[in-house]
Amino acid sequence: MNEEHTRTLLDAAPLLYRRYGKGKPDNPFSCWGFLCGDGWFDLLMRLSARMEAELQTALASGRRKQDLPQVSEIKEKFGLLRFYVNRQPVHWGDWIEEVKRESEKTCELCGRPGRLHLGIGVKTLCEACAKHDGWQPAETRRPDAVSTNLSGEAYNVFVNTRPLLLLNPRSPAVEIAVPPEYLPAVECMVDRMVAALKQLVEAGQSVDELPIFRRIWLDHGYLNIEIEPDSFLNLPQETQDEFDAALADASGV
Ligand SMILES: [Zn+2]
Numbered sequence: 001m002n003e004e005h006t007r008t009l010l011d012a013a014p015l016l017y018r019r020y021g022k023g024k025p026d027n028p029f030s031c032w033g034f035l036c037g038d039g040w041f042d043l044l045m046r047l048s049a050r051m052e053a054e055l056q057t058a059l060a061s062g063r064r065k066q067d068l069p070q071v072s073e074i075k076e077k078f079g080l081l082r083f084y085v086n087r088q089p090v091h092w093g094d095w096i097e098e099v100k101r102e103s104e105k106t107c108e109l110c111g112r113p114g115r116l117h118l119g120i121g122v123k124t125l126c127e128a129c130a131k132h133d134g135w136q137p138a139e140t141r142r143p144d145a146v147s148t149n150l151s152g153e154a155y156n157v158f159v160n161t162r163p164l165l166l167l168n169p170r171s172p173a174v175e176i177a178v179p180p181e182y183l184p185a186v187e188c189m190v191d192r193m194v195a196a197l198k199q200l201v202e203a204g205q206s207v208d209e210l211p212i213f214r215r216i217w218l219d220h221g222y223l224n225i226e227i228e229p230d231s232f233l234n235l236p237q238e239t240q241d242e243f244d245a246a247l248a249d250a251s252g253v
Pocket residue numbers: 039107108109110111112114125126127128129130
């Protein structure tokens with residue numbers, strides 16, 4: 001995001017973006033700001049305005065500033081806009097999802113109608129921007145199959161053979177909602193993640209500090225995994241990188 005757009009967003013939502021520039025290692029946004037192209041500026045402005053309005057109301061009604069939600073990370077991933085908030089109110093999840101769906105058809109560079117392209121990775125681009133930078137249109141993503149949870153028995157086998165998935169005492173049951181043909185890729189991905197966690201535990205990390213897995217599911221034709229953001233960001237950087245790599249490999253990116 002260029003400087004002018006960054007400044008406009010920060011001015012429009014000073015509470016939401018209050019960690020900007022603070023350089024806290026546990027908060028990627030505070031270090032890196034808006035990690036996406038300027039084509040998504042309008043989407044971000046709309047989302048920021050909605051969130052900021054609620055934050056201002058909460059502050060005016062006496063809530064303490066330090067208890068209010070704040071952005072922890074904003075980035076592009078698999079051609080989609082990802083937006084993470086600490087202490088996120090549940091209904092914000094719908095707003096974030098709405099904007100993510102729009103980013104899927106909006107050129108990340110210029111904001112014109114776009115679609116998924118392949119180059120160095122994947123990106124959502126319009127025809128002109130893709131041509132300029134040598135990206136090729138990707139096949140249209142398959143619409144997500146109606147994802148159902150694994151059957152009880154398959155679920156038990158999956159989780160019981162990977163206890164580190166749920167070892168954190170704060171972890172609820174992880175939801176696994178992928179069509180059966182994706183299961184081998186999911187197993188491979190999770191095994192890599194579990195191996196990385198095992199190293200941490202063997203090196204003395206408390207199980208309380210392991211990530212809290214919430215859900216593994218198919219998102220726009222890609223595997224995705226939802227981990228409670230703070231619990232992920234507390235992991236050492238190399239473990240976070242291994243998680244990202246395992247996810248990218250499982251998704252065939
Ligand atoms: Zn474009």
